[in-house]
Amino acid sequence: MKTERIGDLLLAKHLITRQQLAEAMVQREHEGGVLGRHLLLAHALSRRDLYAALAEQWELKQRDLVAEPPDPALAGRMSLDEISTLGWVPCEHNDEGELVIATSDRPTQELVDQVAARFPGERVELVATTDWDVFHAFEALDREQLLYRSQDQFADSHPDLSARRGLTHLQIAVPVVFAAAVLVSAVFDVRTAFILLLTIANVVFTIAILFKTAASIRTPYTHARRERVRRDELLEWRRRGLVPPDPMTAADDELPVYTILVPVFREANIIERLLANLDALDYPHSRLDVLLLMEENDPETVAKAKAVEPPEWVRLVVVPPGEPQTKPRACNYGLVFARGELVVIYDAEDRPEPLQLRKAVAAFWQDRFEHEHLGSTRPPLACVQAGLHYYNADYNVLTRMFAVEYAHWFESMLPGLEGTGIPLPLGGTSNHFDTRILRELGAWDPYNVTEDADLGMRAAVLGYRVDVLASTTGEEACSSVPAWIKQRTRWIKGYMITAAVNLRHPVRFLRHAGVLGMVGMIGLILGTPLSFLSYPLVLGFTVVTYVGVQFIGLNLPVWVLASGQFTMIFGNTLMIVVSGLAATRRYGWRIGIFALLNPVYWCLHAFAAWRALFQTILVPHRWEKTPHGLDEDYESSLDL
């Protein structure tokens, strides 16, 4: 190997200027890593030129793995779990019987040892190639295996935890029998049937409302407690004469590599905006590993992504076709290639707060510190969920209502649940994982259409913790009613299926998740769809009983009338007040006031819930994609 430094070599070949070299060295000083990557990030030269120079420095032959692909049989002997961490790939045996290894990493003794450990007794010839070649070579080597891992491995290894089986016969039978029982009893005694049905609906509705309200009421306490702990910690540092560390200002070279998975499907129109939004993140690019996950049957998006020539820190991954073609399947596929210590999912239209990754790192560091040095007894942190808000909240009435709902969910209810031990259902985006734990959990279930909520519950069951991150991501609220209905149908269906999956063995679930886990399962995962399903009964009942029970000739008992009207009025008022306050705090009164329309908005929920119920029984895996980029030319006038 030549002793000449790569910078000098590139200068000598006139591939870079002195200024570019100086700037790259400054960046390396700040962020760590290898000089070549900083030069690539700065667009100082092409990847091919860089690796040609490296090959010369390493005194190795250069190889183009696209033109000369490796032998799949040889690479197949390696574990897929390793491929994201290795910078080399076995190619074939040459004429001298040596194993040809194409490497994008410096050919150190450590690398030779890695090869020897996997191919013992082999004589090795090293050739140089680019990291891009290694990545694509691995991707092309065993697509079947990759597909299996992303599609069916979880369902095969954890059949009880996967939604692939859908509902059990018993789970289908219960609602059918219930509906039949109500109909039959209505034939014989309509009054009793009504009383029974309305009472059940009211009880379900009330429980769901009270659960959400109680969580919201607890939020100020959660914030106060967090603040108190922070203050106590600061005082303790000061008492010991130490300067409190601030993870937010951690040196760039201390930060871990962060993988960002961005599944995109038929969203060619927002690729450029997506890259701009990610570029706005305050995180060193040399430590970013963005995987743009596209579907092979979406050539338009693939072509667009290639056309915009994304920066060095973005990798384009084309997921092969398969079933079910869902977002979790794409994420599982991408996770195989994730290099980061932490991994986060963003939707294509997301606008995360610039400091969000640093805040997530701080949260994981804090948890690790507490476990390693303070003997924390809390379950290890598997995930932090950032809050979500809508940047197009004031686009139309539907987006306003959506914003009110999200403000309540992410900034009032979920923070209130934090620290209670009740599992938090994850939102579909901005959930930051410890990559190792995520893989250990089995990643996402591609057969579950709300794989996020399911994963949150699974993490709790398997002894991990999910926390709320004090950071938000701007999302695009669905602004058309038909698209909203489809999206909400999928979400509610996912909750139904998640509940069904986890409650296949209720006792086992209770044993693993504990009482609080069961409370979360019933109050949130099961309670949410049930309350929406019962809403038409609760609302309709109130309307009918007010307009006149005389109409239908039902002489219902006073307690049914009173409790029904109380539930409807009290429940809706509670939700209006709580969500209105949360939305006002987030967006201002112009959005918060729309909480008054919650009772109407819930009618849409109810429609979606009943649609979801039928889909859960008939087509549980159907993924109805929500179109994004509807509001490309729109900029909110809200101060967010």
Place this chain on the structure above:
Amino acid sequence: MSVVAATATARTAAVTATPRRPLGRVLADWFRRFGAPPSGRRVQGTGWVFALGCAVGTAASYWTVSHGTNLDYGDAMAHLTIARRILDGPNPGMQQLGTVWLPLPHLLLMPLTQNMLLFRTGIAGAILGTLCLGIASAALFRTMAHLGFGAAGRVVGMAVLLANPSLLYASTTALTEPVLIAAITACIAGLTGWAVSRRRLSGGELAVFAGIPAAAGVLTRYEGWAMVATGSAYVVVVVLRRGDGLRRALVCASAFAAVPTVAIGWWLAYNTAWYGNPIEFLTGPYSAAAFTDRFEEQGQLTTKGNPGLSLKVLGWALVESDGLVVLVLAGLGLLLMTWRWGFDNRALAVWLGGTSSAFLLVSLVSGQHIMVNDVSLPTGSYNSRYVLSSVPWAALLCAYLVTFAVHAGAALRRPARRWWRGVVAVGVATAALTGVAAQNVWWSHDPTERMAVFEEGALGQRNFKAVKEVAAWLHDHYDGGGLLIDESADKLAVAPVIAIDFDDIYDRAAGGLFYEALAAPERHVRWVVMHREQVTTYATRTAIDLVTGALATDPQFHARYALVYAVANFGVYRRIE
């Protein structure tokens, strides 16, 4: 001197050294901001205008409440009474809304009237009316902003609304006009904002920002129903002009009309539920039709079938309510607007303001409404206040006239100069405001003769003088034990003056209890108030005093009750104990 003190002194000096802007510049900036074009849905100054409307309403309320004139109208007292009865009384419930009037004003008054002080003084009505005036002001301001009127036009428009004595008076009472005016101006503001928006707003926007106010109008007065019809037509025209097709037009019109339709549906269901007839409000014994029938039988519904007389009566009511000066300015504005804008979307939005006036004209011709004033046959003073809903329309037209005049005046000097435009704007606005002020000065010399709304109020004051004396006496001397009174009888709707707990009152609203008390008063009530002799003129035929009918000539009653106070034909009886 310490460093801190020195720094503070330096800061103070810096603040003191900041050059003070000349007053003229400050006013000019304020004027400019007041006339700033809207930014999306935000219209700068809306909050301030709302506050101004509320402040003017509060000042007017202070005046009328302190003089007791806010309860001059019998209807105002009746509205307060109905609102309180919903929760208070021996037979509370939604059925107390009845069908005489549409329900929204009563529902809005309901929480306020539960407080006896607010109920007794009529402040409950003043609060609602003042808030409605604030809403109407803000809505008018937003409409003018959306139509592109400058600061001068907006100032004059606001002045026409907020300096109208009749409207201000109505806003201090519990009458339904303030609610209706707030509803229709808010509806027009919503429709205008939707129509002129650069972005094509959704049907949901229409439903919320125009449909909900329209629904409020629908549940307040029947003029609101007409507003839904013209508003829907407006939406269809705007969408078709955009080239979005008939389907989209119908979708948007449906979105606009959805909430009012639900409101109408609810009203029909209410009528069905409580009276077994979905159109009880149209055909029932307490309907407007039944009321006007009485006048028709006497040959006094002279506007029916007579468009000329109807127009004359309506026109005179407009002159006495809006003012001749305002009407002339508005007429000029209408002519110029039609010349410049034709019937484009902006012009049609202004025309929407005339919906209620057109509805009133049709109602007069068809005999659905009765209005009596100096030019009607016979003459008198009755219901002229209905035309107050035309004030925002007149305000819009006057504002257009001023905007036009400012543009025309500014164009006289070429090249255009900002200061010249400012001078013209101030000059034109001052001229218009002077006209409005002169109108008010002329009115103030004889308000009860020159303004129909005040005239009818003064008439009510005279007509209710005796019964209010009786009611006030009863309020002072009532010592519990229950009161039997037929509040639906002629002139007896004075519950706010009596001001006792409604649980103690046995009137028709008490349902069966009233008739039980009527049959055996001594078992139920200590006090009885009634006409000492039944009045049986045509005017009171549907307002017969049932208590008088049952007890006035009953010797048993007179043996057990003593007349303790009387004024004119009204008597207060107390059980002999």
